Amino acid sequence: MYSGKARAYTNIALIKYWGKENQELIIPMNNSLSLTLDAFYTETNVTFSEDTSEDLFYLDNQLQDSKATLKVSRFLDLVRAKAGSSLHAVVKSQNFVPTAAGLASSASGLAALAGAASAALNLQLSSEELSRLARRGSGSACRSIYGGFAEWQKGDSDETSYAVNIPSDSFEDELSMIFVVVNDAQKDISSRDGMQRTVETSAFYDGWLQTVPQDLAKARKAITDKDFTALGEVTEASALKMHGTTLAATPPFTYWSAESMKAMNLIRQIRTSGLPCYFTMDAGPNVKILVERKNEEALLNALKDQFDPQQLVVAHAGPAIEVLSEEEA
Numbered sequence: 429m430y431s432g433k434a435r436a437y438t439n440i441a442l443i444k445y446w447g448k449e450n451q452e453l454i455i456p457m458n459n460s461l462s463l464t465l466d467a468f469y470t471e472t473n474v475t476f477s478e479d480t481s482e483d484l485f486y487l488d489n490q491l492q493d494s495k496a497t498l499k500v501s502r503f504l505d506l507v508r509a510k511a512g513s514s515l516h517a518v519v520k521s522q523n524f525v526p527t528a529a530g531l532a533s534s535a536s537g538l539a540a541l542a543g544a545a546s547a548a549l550n551l552q553l554s555s556e557e558l559s560r561l562a563r564r565g566s567g568s569a570c571r572s573i574y575g576g577f578a579e580w581q582k583g584d585s586d587e588t589s590y591a592v593n594i595p596s597d598s599f600e601d602e603l604s605m606i607f608v609v610v611n612d613a614q615k616d617i618s619s620r621d622g623m624q625r626t627v628e629t630s631a632f633y634d635g636w637l638q639t640v641p642q643d644l645a646k647a648r649k650a651i652t653d654k655d656f657t658a659l660g661e662v663t664e665a666s667a668l669k670m671h672g673t674t675l676a677a678t679p680p681f682t683y684w685s686a687e688s689m690k691a692m693n694l695i696r697q698i699r700t701s702g703l704p705c706y707f708t709m710d711a712g713p714n715v716k717i718l719v720e721r722k723n724e725e726a727l728l729n730a731l732k733d734q735f736d737p738q739q740l741v742v743a744h745a746g747p748a749i750e751v752l753s754e755e756e757a
């Protein structure tokens with residue numbers, strides 16, 4: 429019996445990942461840059477043993493169906509191949525994040541699975557190797573190996589595509605991210621399908637790709653300079669451009685709902701009134717707001733005029749993945 433355990437925190441991209449160069453290996457079309465958060469995370473236990481003749485996957489104490497289990501099994505196959513093992517596993521995950529609502533549960537989920545499974549089979553991976561492995565489960569998961577800011581360097585092969593930490597002299601501790609949860613139901617178009625459709629058909633996709641390098645440069649400089657305004661502006665611009673590509677896809681689609689628009693308009697108004705804050709959105713209708721921690725309370729008060737306090741979730745910068753070895757698990 430070989431067990432491993434990990435807790436991984438979700439991350440939100442400030443410069444978005446949107447599109448794959450290689451579907452099977454999950455090599456992205458562009459670099460992306462993220463902030464790991466403390467409020468949403470996944471804890472996963474993996475036990476490989478001869479006592480089970482198939483992989484079993486429990487999420488929040490519920491045994492999952494064959495489709496969800498197959499995704500986990502395929503990922504475990506990569507870990508088994510690395511370790512030279514043919515044992516099946518029982519995987520138990522707890523998600524401390526609303527699943528599939530655009531709150532990036534796949535990032536924390538697949539990072540935790542990578543950490544727990546590799547620890548169980550004693551692979552002793554470096555952060556870079558763990559990031560590469562997590563990437564094979566879900567692209568954004570490769571950034572959740574690190575606390576604070578991370579950049580996924582796209583590379584051009586399995587060996588060269590992984591995330592690295594961005595040194596920031598603790599700038600992330602000056603930041604808050606407030607989630608406006610407008611709908612926690614399951615989304616219609618998965619990010620995987622949405623980004624693929626966009627790469628293949630969107631008239632705006634080339635425009636997206638052309639401006640990512642300058643956006644990344646601005647974001648990196650803003651982090652080095654601890655320049656909140658510059659980081660906020662480029663974060664919002666990256667999100668708007670990413671979402672713009674979906675409108676020019678065939679068939680067109682959007683992750684925005686009327687409530688998302690209401691939140692974005694309110695954030696612009698609050699900013700105009702003198703409180704600096706910037707939004708971002710992912711593959712779902714929820715809106716996330718980047719604000720300086722010193723202005724967090726003021727922003728929450730302004731948002732409470734139009735949103736129920738239960739819709740507002742505050743997050744701060746989160747830590748790196750925590751992996752417990754076999755003995756500790």
Ligand code: 2P0
Pocket residue numbers: 440441443444445446454460532534535565566567568569619620709710711
């Ligand atoms: C991101 N998203 O950078 C972007 C922005 C959503 C919008 O990464 O197919 O679950 O498993 O690699 O990582 C969500 O997509 O997709 C995502 P796969 P993933 O955070």
